[in-house]
Amino acid sequence: MKNKFNKGQGIAMLVVIALILGGLAYYTSIILSSTGVGEDKSIKLGLDLAGGVSITYQVEDDNPTAEQMSDTIYKLQKRVESYSTEASVYQEGDDRITVEIPGVTDANAILEELGKPGSLEFQTSDGNTFMTGDMVADAQATSYQNNMGNKEFIVELTLTEEGATVFGDVTSANVGKNLPIVYDDQVISNPTVNEAITGGKAQITGMESYEQAEALASSIRIGSLSLQLSELRSNVVGAQLGSAAISSSLKAAAIGLAIVMLFMIIVYFVPGVAASIALAIYTCLVVATIYLFEITLTLPGIAGIILSIGMAVDANVIIFARIREEIASGKSVGTSMDIGFKKAMSAIIDGNVTTLIAAAVLGLLGSGTVKGFAYTLAIGIILSMFTALFVTRIILNALFAVGLRAEKLYGRSKERKPFRLVEHRGIFFAISIVVIAAGFIGMGVHASNGKALNYSLDFIGGTSTTVPFDKSYTIEEIDADMVPLVEAITGDSDVQTTQVQGSNQVIFKTRNLTLDEREQLNQTFVDKYGVDDKEIQSESISSTISSEMRTDALKAVLIAVICMLIYIWFRFSDARFAVSAILALVHDVLVVLTCYALMRISVGSTFIACMLTIIGYSINDTIVIFDRIRENMKGIKVKDSNDLREIANKSLTQTLSRSINTSITTFIMVFMLWLLGVATIRDFSLPLMVGLISGSYSSVCIATQLWFVFKRKIGKHKIADPQN
Template sequence: MKKSKAAVILAVILAAFVGLAYYASIILSSTGVGEDMSIPLGLDLSGGVSITYQVVDENPSAEDMSDTIYKLQKRVDSYSTEASVYQVGDDRITVEIPGVQDANEILEDLGNPGSLEFQMPDGSVFMTGDMVEDAQGATATDRYGNKQYIVSLKLTDEGAKIFGEVTSENIGKNLPIVYDGETISYPQVQSAITGGEAQITGMSSFEEADNLATQIRIGSLSLQLSELESSVVGAQLGSQAIASSLKAGAIGLAIVMVFMIVMYAVPGIAASLALAIYTTLVIATLYLFDITLTLPGIAGIILGIGMAVDANVIVFARIREEIATGKSVQTSMKIGFQKAMSAILDGNITTLIASVVLMALGSGTVKGFAYTLMIGIILSLFTAMVVTRYILYSLYALGLKSEKLYGRAKERKSIDFIGKKAVFFTISGIIIAAGLISMGVHSATEGKALNYGLDFMGGTSTTADFGKDMTIEDIENDIVPYVEKVTGDSDVQATKVEGTTQVTIKTRTLSLDERQELEDTLAENCDVDASTITSQSISSTISGEMRSDALKAVIVSCIFMLLYIWFRFKDIRFAASAILALVHDVLVVITVYALVRISVGSTFIACVLTIVGYSINDTIVIFDRIRENLALKTGKQTAEELREVANKSLTQTLSRSINTSITTFIMVVMLYILGVASIRDFSLPLMAGLVCGAYSSICIATELWYVMKVHLGKNKATK
C-alpha cells in the first residue's frame, strides 16, 4: 500500500470515527431525557406506562389467569421486548410497557380485551377466541394477480380440528365472527379448511384488515378484561444508574484500550481505534433500530465488546507467531488475518446461532438480550476484520514497519494441561456439589433452593402517598433502607407514579404481620399518612411459560450450536465436549447464586446467557487450533500424540485466552465498582461466570475432548 493511499484511508477512518462519536454523543445526551434522539430505555431505567385490567369473569381459574397473562405478554412484546405482565391479587392483571409515556395511546391500540366467538349460520357458537393462536393483517394476490387485503389466522390444534369439521360441513355458508356481541366479520366458507390456517378476504384496505386482526387477537384471551386504571410510572433505577453505567463503560473501555496498546503496541493502537468505532456503531444501531436497552441489554453489549477484543487478540497472536518464523511484518499481517479467520468466524457464528434462536423462541428479557448480542457480534466482526485490518495496513505503510512494534511470539514449552485433567474435574465437581448441597439445604429450610426474586416468585406491592414529589435517588436513600430492614431482603423495587406523590414498593411476599410492620415503619420514619397505604399480592413478571420459553430457547440453541460445531469440525466429540463445558459453566454460575444468595430475577437469565455466549466463543478458538495442529499429523494418532496436540494447542492459545478474559473482566468490574446496588447484584455473578468460562475452556472442554477421543468412537486412539 502506498503512503498516499494509507494516509487517505486513515483520514477517512478517523473522520468516520469523529462523525460517529459526535452522533453517539447526541444520542447518549438525549437518552433518559426524553428527547427525540435517544435510545429507548427499559422500565428499570426510564419508566413507562402501567395499565391494570380487571377480570370480568367471576372466580377466574389459575389456569385461565396464567394463559391470559402469557398471551398478553406475547402481544405487548410488539411495543417493547422488555414489557412485563403480571397478576395482582386474585382477579387483576397489570401490564407495564417501558419507554412510552402516553397511556391513552397504548389503551386505544391494545383495546379492552373481550369475548370472541365464531358462530354457525344459526348463531350457535362452535369456537371461541382462545382457540386462535395468532391473527395478522396482510396483503396477497388472487389467482388473477390482483392485490387483496386479508387476515391470516393461525389456530391451535383443538381449534384446527373443530374449524376443519365445521368448514367441511358449511361450504358456501357464512360463519359470523362476533366480538363482545357485535359481528365484526361475516366471512363465507369457500372450501374446507383443515390445516389449522385460514384467510379472511374481502377487506378494502390494509388498515381494515389490520384492525380486524387486532380485534381477533384481543378476543383470543382466555378471560374478558376491562380497564381498571392506567398511569405513567417512574424508573426503578433512575438517572443515577444510567450515569454510573455510562461512566463505568467509558472508564472500562479506556482501561481496555491502554491494556491493548501496552500488550500489542502498534496493533494495539489499531485495535483501540477499531474498538472505539465499534462502541459508537453499537450506540447508533441501538438508536436506529429502536431497541429497548435494559440491564440485560447492557450485558449483551459487554459480551460484544469482549468478542470484539477477542477477534483482534486472535489476529495479533497469529501475526506474532508468523513473525517468529522469520517472515516479514507485512507478510505476517496478511497470513495472520487469513489464519485467524476460521477461528473468529466459527466462534462468532456459533454465538450468532444462539442469539438468533433466543430471539426467535425467547420472550421478554431473553429476546432483549438476543437483539443486543446479535448487533454486537455483527459489528465486532466488521470492526475486527475490516476496520482493524485497514488501520494496521495504513500504519505500516506510513512508516511503522519495525518488527519490534508488532512483537514476536516466544517459543513456550507445552504445559501439561491434559495430565492434570483429574484435578480439574475434581475441582469442578466439588464446586458444583457445593452448589447442589447448598440448594438442597436451603430448599429444606426455606422452601426454595435459590433466592428467587420478585421476577420469579411474585411478592407484595405496597403503594403509599408521601405528600411530596420524590426523585428515584430520594426513594433509594430515604425509603428503601427502611423497607429492607423490614423485609431483610435487598430485592426491593420502588417506582413513583408520575404526576402524583405516590410511590409503589414491590418486595418479596410479606405476611400480615410484616405488612403491618412496613406500614408502621413508613408512617413513623417517612411522614406517610397510614390511611394512604395499600398492599396487595402480585404474581411473578416472569411467568412459568416465559421460563419455559427461555429454557426451550437455550436447549434449542445448544442443539444448533452442537450441530454447527459437528459440521465444521467433522467430529461429534468436539461438539459434545463444548456443550458439556457450557453445562458446567451454567452449573457453576447457579452455584454462585446458591452460595451467595444473590436474588434470582430477570438478570439471572441474561447472566447465564452471557456466560454461554462467552464460553463457547473461547472454546471454539482453542478447538480451532487443535484442528489445525491435528491436520499436521498423518495417520491414526496415539493417545500420547493426541495429548501432545491438546497441550500444545492450549499453550499456544493461552495468552489469548487470558488477555481476552482480562479485557472483558475489566468492563464488568467497573460496572460492579461504580454501579448502583441492582447493577452490582448483576455484575457479581457475571464476574464469577467470566472466570468460570475461561477456566472451563482451558481446563475442562479440551480435556473432555481428549477423554472422548481416546476412549469413545470408532477411531479410538491407541494407548
C-alpha cells in the same frame, strides 16, 4: 485482501476512517445526551431507566381459575411484546392483571391501541358459535404480491390443535358461505370460505390497507384471551432507578473502554492501535443500531453492551496472535498480516456463528427479556465480526502503508515448551466437581429453609404496597431513606420502588408479607411520614416471569444448545468436539449457579441474561481452541494417545495468550461496571465476573481434556495409551 495501499492511499484511508469515527461519535453523543431527557427519548428505555405505562385490568369473570389467569397473563405478555420485549405482565390480588410497558407516557393511547380484552367468537352464517377466541394461537397482519403485481393485505391465523380440528370441520361444511368473526357482539370481519381449511392455518383476505389488517389482527389477538377484562386503572410510572444508574454505567463504559484500548496498545503495539480505533467504531455502531432498530434498553442491556465491548476485542486478539506466529516463522510483516487474517478466519467465524445460532433461536422462541437479550447479542456479534474482519484490517493495512512496517512494532510470538495441561486433567476435573458440588450442597441446605436460591419478585411474586405521601420525593431520596426502612421490616434486600407520575404515590414491591408485617410497614409510614393509614394499599402480586415464560426460555436454550452441537459436529466432523464444548458450557452454567447459591445473590430477570451471556462467552472461547486442534491434526496420523496428548497440549499453549488476553479485556469492562454501578447492576456484574473466569478455565482446563478422553476411548478405533 492483501495490502495494496501505497503511502498516499494509506493516508487517505486513515483520514476517511477518522472522519467516519468522528461522524459516528457525534451521532452517538447526540443519542446518549438525549437519552432519558425530555419526552422524546432517542433510545427506548425500560421501566427501570425511564418508566412507562402501568395498566391494571379487572377480570369480569366470576371466580377465575389459576389456569385461566396464567393463560391470560401469558397471552397478554405475548401481545404487549409488540410494544417492547421488556414489557411485563403479572397478577395482582386474586382477579386483577397489571401490564407495564416501558418507554411510553400516554396511557390512553396504549389502552386505545391495545384494545379492550373481550369475547371473540367465530360463528356460522346462521349465528351459531362454533369456535371461541382461545382456540386462536396467533394472528398477524402481512402482505404479498398477487399475480397482477398488486400488493394484497391479509391476516394470517394460527389455530390451536383443537381449533384446527373444529375449523377444518366447519369450513369443509360451509364452502361458499360467510363465517362472521364477532368481537364483543360486534361483527369485525365477515369472510367467505373459499375452500376447506384443514391445516391449522387460515388467511383473511380483502383488507384495504396494512393498518386495517393490523387492526383486525390486534382485535383477534386480544380477543383470544381466556378471560374478559376491563380497565380498572392506568398510570404513568417513573423510572425504578435514578439517573445515577445511567450516568454511572456510562462512566464505567468510558473508563473500561479506555483501559481496554490502553491494554491493547501496550500488548500489541501497532495492531493494538488499529484494534482500539475499530473498537471505538464498534461501540458507536452498537449504540446507533440499538437506536435505529428501536430496541428497548434496560440496565442489564447496558451491562450487556459493556460486556460485548470487551468480547469484541476477541477476534482482534486471535488475528494478532496469528500475525505474531507468522512473523516468528520468518515471514515478512506484510505477508504475516495477510496470512494471519486468513488463518484466524475459521476460528472467528465458527465461534461467532455458534453464538449467533443461539441468539437466533432465543430470539425466535424466547419471550420477554430473553428475546430482548437475543436481539442485543445478535447485534453485538454481527458488528464485532464486521469491525474485526474489515475495519481493523483496513486500518492495519493503512498504518503499514504509511511506514509503520518494522517487525518490532508488531511483535513475534515466543517459542514455548507446551504446557502439560492434559496430564493434569484429573486435578482440573476434581476442582470443578468440588465447586459444583458445593453449590448443590448449598442449595440443599437453603432448600431445607424454604429457598434453594434467593428468588426475587420476578420469579416468585410478592407484595405491592402503594403509599400516598404528602409531597413528591426523588428516586435518590426514596432509595436513601425509605428503602432501608422497608428492608429492615421485611428482611428483603431486593426491594423494588416505582413512582406514579402526576401524584405523590410510591409503589414498594417486596417479598410476600404476612398480615402483621404489612401492618408494621404501614404503621412505619404513618409514624415517620404522616401518611393516612386508610389510603395505603397492599396487594399480593405474581411473578413477572411466568411459568410459561420460564418454559419458553428453557425450551429456547435447549434447542439453541442442540443447534450449536449440530453445527460444531458438522464443522469439525467429530461429535466429540461438540459434546466436549457443550459439557464445558454446562460446567460454566453450574459454576455461576453455585455463585448465586452460596452468595445468595438475588435471582431475578438479570439471572436469565447472565446465564445466556455466559453460554455465549463460553462456547466462543472453547471453539477457538478446538479450531487450533483441528488445524494441528491436519496431515498427522495419530498413532497413540501420546501423539493426541501432544497435539492437545500444543494447541492449548498456542492459544493460551489469546484466552488470557480476551478474558482480561472482558473482565476489565465488567469489573468497572461492578465497581461504579448501582446496587442492582452489581448483583448482575458479580456472577458475570465469576462466569468469565469459569468460561476461561473450562475452555483451557476442561473442554480440551474432555475431548482428549473421548477421542482416546470413544469411536471405531480406540487409541492406545502407552502410559497406561
